Amino acid sequence: MLRKILLSTIAICCLYGCIKDAPLNPEADIETFTIDRSQLTSDVFIDQVNRKVMLYLKPDAFDKGVAPVLTLSAGASVTPASGDSIFFDNGNVPEYTVTSASGENKKTYLVEVVAIGEWKWAFEKWEINDKDKYQYLVENDGNLVWSSGNPGVALSGVPKNPEGYPLRATTDKYEGTYAAELLTMPGTALSNLVGIKLFAGSLFLGNFDSQSAFLEPLKATQFGQPYQGRPRSFTGWYKYAPGASYQDKAGNIIPGMHDSCAIYAVLYSGTTRLDATNIHTSDRIIATAKLPDGSGRGNFTRFDIPFTFLPGKIPRGDMMMAIVASSSKDGDTYRGAIGSRLVLDSLEITQ
Template sequence: MKRYLGLLIVAVCLVSCIKDAPLNPEADIEVFTVPQGQLTGQTNIDQANRKIQVFLTKEAFEKGISPNLVISKNAKVKPASGDSIHFNKGAVEYTVTSERGDDIKKYTVEVINVGDWNFEFENWAQNANDKYEFPVESNGTAIWSSGNPGVALSGVPPLVSSYPTRSTTDGYQGTKAAEMVTIKGTTLSAIVGIYLYAGSLFLGDFNSENVLAEPLAATEFGEPYIGLPDKFVGDYKYTPGASFQDENQKIIPGRVDECSIYAVLFEGNERLNGKNINTSDRVVAVARLSDGTAKANFTKFDIPFVYKAGWNASGKNLMMAIVASSSKEGDHYRGALGSRLVVDNLSVIPK
């Protein structure tokens, strides 16, 4: 009898433990899978901002996709994993509800790029607080950044014209292009030894958290890329400023400023930055404009990617960075005030 009573008590305890097990409070989309044939770049889940960024072929964008999802244990998601989603009416949103029911997260699917990597810089948005401009895709997604957020911290007036990078109607074709101008630093920036800001534009993000401690690390370059690029093409014109100065404001007689335009293919899922974009051993191919001198009229460039000898692309995740600057040495705060670079119709042509 004692034995049976003991077993009964153990069974009750086990049932009680099972009943008392806490429900899972998490409500995350952990994996978002789209067939490789429908992608032009690696899918990225931005958990901090609850965004799912996808690079789609034109056909996949027009016909829709049916992603497979992995979500938090016992959570529920709507639309369900495997359901077809379409982008003809704008952004798509997933709602995830935790098993416990009190945590609900909404994820927005952003189509970053459709088809080939062609950028015409026709669409621009404006930062709400600091008023600087930045280019966006036709659906409003921002994949380009610049040094403007850093310049905003130096105390410039909240006007588009106060910043070194902005839109211009002086383009090669269409209504707009990207304009970069090397400008004078501010009283505040001079305190830390920064006397000029070069206009810059790059695929990636500007991390304001790093700008004071490591300014070069604040520029984070790259977006996911699938396949192998063959050529980097585009149109540009450039006017160097009158007097080249070094990082200490010393004028260098006879020195003429030059612009910089290049594309870099590199391995991994993490972005490179201004400290290592030109030195990292993760870089596997580069297409760099060799002539950064003055061009009064729009000039077309067509640059082949030069690959690292013996490199094997098999099974590797890749990222692509495109970088342009009105002063080639602007990352070291050297250049000529007033140097002006305009770029339009940038494209990465696949093999």
């Protein structure tokens, strides 16, 4: 009996010692940011890479302010507190400071209200990510409405400079100073380990969820921004040069196969974004406008594609508009030709 008591005492002491000595959580993340859906035109997106919370608010919510409810990394604290109201008057950009349970780490998240006024883009303003050095598009009002696969490619060990990524600015433009250049590039030693032999250059309206980049890469591309009205056509300028050798997902060259680009717009219902797994198949799709021929174009070529509405579909209520472009149309399944190059300029959705 005495032996059992001694063993039990030792076990309890060991357990207490483990609990006592367990390090406090060093993470300082905002994991969820919840607002009443009646105040939103699209789901909230937390950009963990750039520490931004992207809000898509209805006008009344913007004018009156909102009271978000947050969940954080275990044991972390935040200022202002979860449930406190934040306001956007006089150009105010709210921010949240999260302190980890251990007290060792702090992160500051900016809250940005995203809105698209004129559905027309010249691709003139580019910035460089501080950490990974890829380029990304910024609107003149500072909004981030465009995204790409660059944040995902950054995880694969590419060189940390703008030339190491498949989307970047180019002075080979139709008008203005810059255009968007999309390149299909070879994979890296790290990406090859998970079966990714190439990266197609991509550009799309929406967000890239870096948290899903390796586990569910097709779901990481979240297409679309809130849209109102009835679109008439999708217009713009492009040039395209396919790479020399088309390859399958395993990297095998397929003789006689030629790469082609993809440029399309999709209008769909709801506020939750579609992604690369369902952007062509969802029953929420209302209308599409797709470039019919993605073969090579040596000079800048204009496209003016009318939207085709699906039978019985009417544009009304909450809707999203996706615009997607890729230097290899099969790039979402890691097929294409290394060296394929697409240049885009002066895109517009007309009504």
